[in-house]
Amino acid sequence: MSALAEAVVDLGAIAGNVRTVAAVTGTDLMAVVKADGFGHGAVPVARAALGAGAGWLGVTSAAEALALRDAGITAPALSWLHRPDDDFAALIRAGVDVGVSTTTHLHAIVDAARQVGVPATVQLKVDTGLSRNGASGDDWPEMVAWARKYEVEGGIQVRGVWSHLADADVPGSQCLPRQVATFEEALRIARHAGLHPDLVHLANSAAALSAAGTRFDLCRVGLALYGVDPFGASGPGAFGLRPALTLRTTVVNVKRVPAGTGVSYGPEYVTGRATTLALLPLGYADGLPRAAEGRAQVWLGDRRRPIVGRIAMDQCVVDVGDLPVAIGDPVVVFGADDAAPSVTEWARWAGTNPHEILTGIGARVGRHHIHEGAHIS
Structure with missing residues (x-):
């Protein structure tokens, strides 16, 4: 049974973005595939990124890291957000690097390593100003001292030291230096x-x-991996990144209505003239944010047309004017085509960032992966 909407992921774009970023940085890259690869599918994205030259994978949780291992992916991976009572033994057995941000976590990891009988490979995170995870102030020298002690004793191997930036996407940031x-x-x-x-x-x-x-x-690449300009450009931008995901559906109902017709709940939108309304089987349960109401557009009938009225849980309405639209006509919500709305535009309409739009695509939206036009899943 086919889904009412689908997210088509171009793995060729993922691979191309890895090569594009690597050509700029001249370093190894960590492909960040947390949150199911930003909604693109962690396993196929990871394979595409590794195939294009990325040397590392980055995830947030132990569950995400172990899912990659269960899929047969053996590449170096870092998992960095855990409770002190997480199953560190499973990560150690799976050969996953564990991000460490507190001495409490470090002690727990060493205990797990002793149980397993294998040193844990860790990467120590320092808080440099984001004020989230990572050790800061006097906690950093203390954590480093414990790490050295445990390394000498054979409980851990400290492979890395790392941190995360607060506003690198803000030109002229004073926080960055x-x-x-x-x-x-x-x-x-x-x-x-x-x-x-x-x-x-x-x-x-x-x-x-x-x-x-x-x-x-090493550079950790998240948003750019998926072809979204981190500086907010709606089109191709300055870096040659290619958006990898296209969210699309079809029209499921069409009706001609007179002026003065209320649309959706409220109604907060009333037609100002006779027009045609097209119904789309996508709503906020599928990832269309209600905050974008009154601004959002889709690509339908070879042009952009506005979503009107409230976005409901399962559906939304597009005012197509006098376009000859029929049931079954294709609709692009956002995608790689320059003419269609971009995920960056949707983020702007909703007052959020592209990350939230991409990761918010609901589970009932089918995912399909292609590589240079070939359907593979």
Whole structure:
């Protein structure tokens, strides 16, 4: 049974974006495939990225990391957000690097490593100004000292030191150089304590593309991997990234209505003239944010047409004017075509970021993966 809407993911675009970013950075890349690959499908995206030259995979949770291993993906991977009582033993057995942000987590990881009988490979995270995860202030030297002790004892191997940037996508950011300086001081402290990390990384997509001083050994690429300009360009942008996901559906009902017709709940929209309304089987349960009401558009009948009235859980209405639209006509909500709305535009209409739009695509939207036009899933 076919879905009422589908997200078509071009894995060729994923691969091309890896090569595009790598050509700029000159470093190894970590393809960030958390949140099911930003809604694109973590496993096929991971394979495409690795095939294009990415050396690492990045995920948030143990479940995400182990799902990659269960799919047969053995590439180096980092998982970085955990409870202290997480199943670190499973990560250690699976050969997944564990991100460490507190001494509490570090002690728990070492306990798990002792149970498994294999050293845990860890990457220590320092908070350089984002004020989220990572050790900061006096906690950093303490965590580094414990890490060195455990490394000498054979409980862990410290492979990396890393952090995350707060506003690398803001041109002229004053926070960025402060974070770089804080990061370099944290590296000095770690090395002075006797740690010798093989992998030092700080840059996200925006920094990887624009700030050479943040690149170090590895760049973590999330949004750019999926072809979205991290600086908010709606079209191709300055970096040659290719959007990988097209969200599309078809018209399921058409009706001609007179002026003064209320549309959807409220109604908050009333037609100002005789017009044709097209019904789409997509709503906020499928990822169309209600916050975009009154601004959002779709591509229908070779032109952009507005969504009118409230977006409902399962459906929305498009005012097509006098276009000759019929049931079954194709609709692009957002996608790679320059003429169609982009995910960046949808984010702007909803007052959010592209990440939320992509990861918000609902489970009942079918995912289909293609590579250079060939359907593969």
